[in-house]
Amino acid sequence: MTDIDRPRRRLPRSVREQEIIDAALRVFAKRGYRAAVVDEIADLAGISKPMVYLYLGSKEGLFIACIRRETQRLVTAFREAAGAGDDPARRLWAGLTAFFGFVAAHRDSWVVLHRQAPEQSEAIAAELAAARRSVRAEVTGLIGDGIARGAGGAVHLGRDDADFVAHALVGAADSLTDWMELHPGEPPEGVTLRLMNMTWVGMRNVLAGEVWAPPR
């Protein structure tokens, strides 16, 4: 998204920093942390390498800045969509749709957050683990609510089960990002619909002819 035609205009630090992070996100997503070259990031940001070091400190710092900013964005998008409403199924629907919409629109963010070998350094491993945990925590929260709501009866499900389901859902969603790339026509709602049918209704019942539809 960085312009090409810009005639080397000087920009205030706060703006330039964001542009550098934009560029870094693209390059990290395309090449992976280790193969990404800081010079390429600088070029893409329309700037020279020492600026990157002046503002972000190091390649590691740059990567961590990407993770922080994009985690924030993703969690916000999810939370705003899933926050409203009362019915657990409806909130899950809204949250997942926001997720798929976000990933379709910001594929690089997702790739950087979830498709990196985390063992590049202690700091990066910790940062990525925290990022992934916080994304998953959003889902775990929703599922936990669903369990609390539905568990008046014979069910004996706890936090642990919510966490299991969150792992499975996030993993499925991650993988479905690839499926989306193979089916560019499919809107995020379509993906969510299929996933809700699979997990919420259950494949057995789906095979028996049952379908789920979004509330309203």
Next chain:
Amino acid sequence: MTDIDRPRRRLPRSVREQEIIDAALRVFAKRGYRAAVVDEIADLAGISKPMVYLYLGSKEGLFIACIRRETQRLVTAFREAAGAGDDPARRLWAGLTAFFGFVAAHRDSWVVLHRQAPEQSEAIAAELAAARRSVRAEVTGLIGDGIARGAGGAVHLGRDDADFVAHALVGAADSLTDWMELHPGEPPEGVTLRLMNMTWVGMRNVLAGEVWAPPR
């Protein structure tokens, strides 16, 4: 799994090659393709670097050899478990259990197959894509059978739906690999049981108190 005490015994190429691939798998899984250092692989294999190049050609060739061998192993394990029987649910249960068992026993294989940024080179991207496709194809096959079996009634599900479900299942399974690391006590069967309840029965029904049990 390579010995430490070996007094620099000479080994025939066929054996040494496998030991090199063993070592490479561990290092690639631990560090990622780019950060992995060939000298470390050689050390771990109890050999010097030129042997690696003599036998495997290049770092890229070494990586591709890992992918091929481990894909083969995983697909074989899955196919043998899921091949027998008639009931789709039973075969899915068996296949998934084999999968989780395999990943628990060969975590490095899975990490190399599914946790690498594929854009290191044209050849690696192609090889990884093929590997992932072939793993997923096993699942797609099972689901497709299930659909064909169950689709006497009102259901209008096709190959496309099977592929969607396969994506979601493989992604969920991948993520559950992490869950397993957080719950070392849980046997593969336990993980499969939870996943079957979630996808086969459906979360809504599970919340309503229904549970799935493995046949027999």
Next chain:
DNA sequence: TTCTAATCTTACTCATCAGTAAGTCTACTT
């Protein structure tokens, strides 16, 4: 025993890239 092919080694080269030194330039203040 002698020869030979396969196994294996030490000791390099050379490209790449993270990080920096030592400034220059320009917008804005006073």
Next chain:
DNA sequence: AAGTAGACTTACTGATGAGTAAGATTAGAA
């Protein structure tokens, strides 16, 4: 108009690591 702080650059250094040249060693065949 002069001064200054912040934006920006060119041109390096030093480490790391893929790949190789040139040959040493040993298991077994003849």
